[in-house]
Amino acid sequence: MGEIRSTCPYCGVGCGVLLRATATGVEVRGDPDHPANRGRLCSKGAALAETVGPEGRLLAPMIGERAADWDEALDLVAARFRRTIADHGPDAVAFYVSGQCLTEDYYVANKLMKGFIGSANIDTNSRLCMASAVAGHRRAFGTDTVPGLYEDFELADVVVLVGSNMAWCHPVLFQRLMAARAARGTRVVVIDPRRTPTCDSADLHLPIAPGGDAALFNLALAEAARRGLLDRDRLRNIEGVEAALAAARATDPGLTGLGPQQLAAFFDLWLGAEKVVTAWSMGINQSDTGTDKVNAILNLHLATGRIGKPGAGPFSLTGQPNAMGGREVGGLSNMLACHLNIEDAAHRAAVRGFWAAPALAERPGLKAVDLFRAVGDGRIKALWIMCTNPVVSMPQADRVAQAIAGCDFVVVSDMMAETDTMRLAHVRLPAAGWGEKDGTVTNSERRISRQRPFRAPPGQARADWWQMAQVARRMGFAGFDWDHPAQIFAEHAALSGVAGALGSDFDISDHAGITRAGYDALAPFVWPANAHRRGGRFFADGRFHHPDGRARMIAVAPQAVAGPMILNTGRVRDHWHTMSRTGLSPRLNQHMAEPYLEVHPDDARRLGLEPDGLARVAGQGRAALLRVLVSDRVAPGQPFAPIHWTGETAAQGRIGAVVEGAADPVSGQPALKSGAVAVAPFVPAWFGYAVAARPFRPDCAYWARAAHARGMTAELAGGHIPADWEAAARRLFGLGPGLQAQVYADPSRGRTRLAFIDGGALVAALFVDRAPVAVSRAHVAALLGEPAGPALLSGRPGADRPDPGPTVCACLAVGLNTIAAAIASGACPTVAALGDSLGAGTSCGACRPELAALIARHAPLPKEAAE
Numbered sequence: 001m002g003e004i005r006s007t008c009p010y011c012g013v014g015c016g017v018l019l020r021a022t023a024t025g026v027e028v029r030g031d032p033d034h035p036a037n038r039g040r041l042c043s044k045g046a047a048l049a050e051t052v053g054p055e056g057r058l059l060a061p062m063i064g065e066r067a068a069d070w071d072e073a074l075d076l077v078a079a080r081f082r083r084t085i086a087d088h089g090p091d092a093v094a095f096y097v098s099g100q101c102l103t104e105d106y107y108v109a110n111k112l113m114k115g116f117i118g119s120a121n122i123d124t125n126s127r128l129c130m131a132s133a134v135a136g137h138r139r140a141f142g143t144d145t146v147p148g149l150y151e152d153f154e155l156a157d158v159v160v161l162v163g164s165n166m167a168w169c170h171p172v173l174f175q176r177l178m179a180a181r182a183a184r185g186t187r188v189v190v191i192d193p194r195r196t197p198t199c200d201s202a203d204l205h206l207p208i209a210p211g212g213d214a215a216l217f218n219l220a221l222a223e224a225a226r227r228g229l230l231d232r233d234r235l236r237n238i239e240g241v242e243a244a245l246a247a248a249r250a251t252d253p254g255l256t257g258l259g260p261q262q263l264a265a266f267f268d269l270w271l272g273a274e275k276v277v278t279a280w281s282m283g284i285n286q287s288d289t290g291t292d293k294v295n296a297i298l299n300l301h302l303a304t305g306r307i308g309k310p311g312a313g314p315f316s317l318t319g320q321p322n323a324m325g326g327r328e329v330g331g332l333s334n335m336l337a338c339h340l341n342i343e344d345a346a347h348r349a350a351v352r353g354f355w356a357a358p359a360l361a362e363r364p365g366l367k368a369v370d371l372f373r374a375v376g377d378g379r380i381k382a383l384w385i386m387c388t389n390p391v392v393s394m395p396q397a398d399r400v401a402q403a404i405a406g407c408d409f410v411v412v413s414d415m416m417a418e419t420d421t422m423r424l425a426h427v428r429l430p431a432a433g434w435g436e437k438d439g440t441v442t443n444s445e446r447r448i449s450r451q452r453p454f455r456a457p458p459g460q461a462r463a464d465w466w467q468m469a470q471v472a473r474r475m476g477f478a479g480f481d482w483d484h485p486a487q488i489f490a491e492h493a494a495l496s497g498v499a500g501a502l503g504s505d506f507d508i509s510d511h512a513g514i515t516r517a518g519y520d521a522l523a524p525f526v527w528p529a530n531a532h533r534r535g536g537r538f539f540a541d542g543r544f545h546h547p548d549g550r551a552r553m554i555a556v557a558p559q560a561v562a563g564p565m566i567l568n569t570g571r572v573r574d575h576w577h578t579m580s581r582t583g584l585s586p587r588l589n590q591h592m593a594e595p596y597l598e599v600h601p602d603d604a605r606r607l608g609l610e611p612d613g614l615a616r617v618a619g620q621g622r623a624a625l626l627r628v629l630v631s632d633r634v635a636p637g638q639p640f641a642p643i644h645w646t647g648e649t650a651a652q653g654r655i656g657a658v659v660e661g662a663a664d665p666v667s668g669q670p671a672l673k674s675g676a677v678a679v680a681p682f683v684p685a686w687f688g689y690a691v692a693a694r695p696f697r698p699d700c701a702y703w704a705r706a707a708h709a710r711g712m713t714a715e716l717a718g719g720h721i722p723a724d725w726e727a728a729a730r731r732l733f734g735l736g737p738g739l740q741a742q743v744y745a746d747p748s749r750g751r752t753r754l755a756f757i758d759g760g761a762l763v764a765a766l767f768v769d770r771a772p773v774a775v776s777r778a779h780v781a782a783l784l785g786e787p788a789g790p791a792l793l794s795g796r797p798g799a800d801r802p803d804p805g806p807t808v809c810a811c812l813a814v815g816l817n818t819i820a821a822a823i824a825s826g827a828c829p830t831v832a833a834l835g836d837s838l839g840a841g842t843s844c845g846a847c848r849p850e851l852a853a854l855i856a857r858h859a860p861l862p863k864e865a866a867e
């Protein structure tokens, strides 16, 4: 069979992939012809084949704990929604969907809720992600338009990354930027309170005070005016210039937390180049002043005319593969479809007519935070959650869990049988996943690409659009009888033509007549795509989408984030959100295997936190237990924790439970990066490390488990010491009393080591210590299934087999110790030399910033050599 062209299901870069189905799964490589990545993939894209196995999939619709067939499940969902609406009105039901839905899924959900049920209570996890960018764009431009293209990162002279850890979160676009930097000397500025891996490849890192971004961009605007750099022609077509300038001039530089030299360096770089791209993501959006921060950035680009030109413009990096597509179809509760406004009567009339909608929603629905509040207090009585895991990812996550648990009727559609949200559903619907689904996604540069299946879904799993359309039909609604996503795409494209005629930027009416064959062959394209305009940048002509054609500058009064301990949260390189898929990949689990709290050495000293010990992080009256990572990459008072651990993968790793998430008044997006917390050491009676050939679920105060190529590994810690470690270990691993055990115990040091042997091979091992267990994880886990030798319990390889240490390069599985040794020997003074001798960093390149940092740390040479 030939290769199938599809798109990576992870980040908003939207890389093209080539898939070849094999007897056991799939081979994945970067599509050299896809304009987003030209063949490149990052570690997550390269590991896709490891995440499409049957493990954990939900295979049949479940009503309670009983497997049902689709007819019964869909009839039940339709009946319960119909009855709830009849008894309590349309606003008593809600959908909560996701930027990982395909455009076709999203379109159907939005049409059903806003056109036929007659409520706008459909919101999406994009509220946690893109809502402030959307609101900022709409305020400035009149519509939610990302003006630029990826090639602008390659054409710019200065690229500013603000609130973005691009090296880890948009790795392939970052590699494109790094290639341009190597070729033409692009200057890169990173604005982030943390010194992230992205900073390691930057010319200037500004460790901004949390929330200080609006002040910084305001000050740059005032400085631009002072230097006479405002674009007088452009200003004539902008409203609100004077007020914005006045607010900028009144800004207190103290709010940025930066010194005069740092500010001057930034102004010189930004204002000294015509071709500047300012790209931002969650460090800007996820704030209770996120919309103002976005507008402070847009103000500066508008006022200096650096917008809509090759190599110049503001650029909102989208997170999820279809965050942009969801915005196009109107997945947010305050949008209509195709960038039309729900508040506008003419827009509503057009959509009503096009859909022949019996009950078009008249006003915006509830935004995510309020939506779950309404679930909690019983105003919403029937809820359908699709393709997202809010019990982990929402702020106040325990309250969200309680709300869902208390709701009369909850449907969850997911690929996986067990997620923290799935566990609370009355009806669980098995969703087709990546590799099985057929549809389109839109990436950060407005490029629409096809996802194509390489196999049929397992069991009875079905596409999300099909599930929604079936329920709509069973509720008695007409207009939902597609039998292929191509028809939905065509309908959406036709509606976009109607929207375009009303002035919407989103118009892809070129494709309104697309056939099944045309859809199957559809090549990636950038919108708009219609008789007037195809692709390209917006606003080059100085015209905007407000009714008067003018842009708006917004007067922004910056505010500081206050508090002695501000919890910053975000992502790690090799995991995707709640890990339901990346957690299946042993390679990806090697990079970071535990939930952790990164704290500055001063905080650690002050609070009595031990390196590698445990910390209790409390906020909202809830706590998480995390491994302590002491590091000066974070500032004092600004600890950082990753978002990826769940009730499935850790005892108390759900960081959403401790985040309050006050919402931005304009966008409704919660502040997910600035929760007030208290941090204290958690001192357990024992620490443990366990490995087993078969999956196990620990039950102690602290645990974090991860899939491994040979089974499963777990870090453990407990409050009290069991009377009999051997019995406790057998319970932990589910092993009978018959199985042979090797035991080593040193009670004086609180040390016990147990290995269980079956048929001469190691099946499980437990290492217990009073202090954090010092064994080579990589070595011990690799012994699973191997013949049990005498040195099994030493926990270290013999002198002949050096310990590679934790994995740094996930693609080629090169460990930290191996790399550090190569650097220290003087043989590898550069990242390129490490690649030549060890292969590290030569595949996806995502670890190159870490390699550069390791060179800086271990090399007998000055840092410049690492560049």
Ligand SMILES: Nc1nc2c(c(=O)[nH]1)N[C@H]1C(S)=C(S)[C@@H](COP(=O)(O)OP(=O)(O)OC[C@H]3O[C@@H](n4cnc5c(=O)[nH]c(N)nc54)[C@H](O)[C@@H]3O)O[C@H]1N2
Pocket (backbone or CB within 6 Å): 011, 012, 129, 162, 163, 164, 165, 166, 168, 169, 170, 191, 192, 193, 194, 196, 208, 209, 210, 211, 212, 213, 281, 282, 283, 284, 318, 319, 320, 568, 569, 570, 571, 572, 573, 574, 575, 576, 577, 673
């Ligand atoms: N590996 C990986 N990649 C991903 C994802 C993933 O789960 N894993 N998820 C995807 C999704 S959905 C998204 S939304 C994107 C997110 O991509 P990013 O936004 O790049 O990722 P985050 O780690 O959430 O946050 C970015 C940075 O914001 C900084 N920050 C915190 N507060 C402030 C502040 O006040 N000002 C500034 N300037 N910075 C601040 C944090 O220190 C952090 O380094 O990543 C996408 N890509």
Ligand SMILES: Nc1nc2c(c(=O)[nH]1)N[C@H]1C(S)=C(S)[C@@H](COP(=O)(O)OP(=O)(O)OC[C@H]3O[C@@H](n4cnc5c(=O)[nH]c(N)nc54)[C@H](O)[C@@H]3O)O[C@H]1N2
Pocket (backbone or CB within 6 Å): 098, 099, 100, 101, 125, 126, 128, 129, 130, 282, 286, 319, 320, 386, 387, 388, 389, 390, 392, 393, 394, 395, 413, 414, 415, 416, 419, 431, 432, 433, 434, 437, 464, 569, 570, 571, 576, 577, 578, 579, 580, 581, 643, 655, 656, 659, 672, 673
């Ligand atoms: N504190 C804090 N919280 C955050 C963030 C942060 O930075 N800090 N970031 C926020 C952001 S930007 C985001 S985007 C969210 C992400 O948060 P979530 O959306 O909750 O995270 P995912 O793990 O991606 O959830 C997707 C779910 O859908 C399932 N799934 C995958 N494919 C399909 C499919 O095709 N159909 C269906 N029906 N299901 C499927 C997966 O198994 C998984 O359970 O988290 C937000 N929460």
Ligand code: SF4
Pocket (backbone or CB within 6 Å): 008, 009, 010, 011, 012, 013, 014, 015, 037, 040, 041, 042, 043, 044, 045, 046, 169, 170, 171, 172, 173
């Ligand atoms: S950068 Fe990585 S995660 Fe993002 S789309 Fe490309 S391969 Fe996938």
Ligand SMILES: [Mo]
Pocket (backbone or CB within 6 Å): 128, 129, 130, 319, 320
């Ligand atoms: Mo996101």
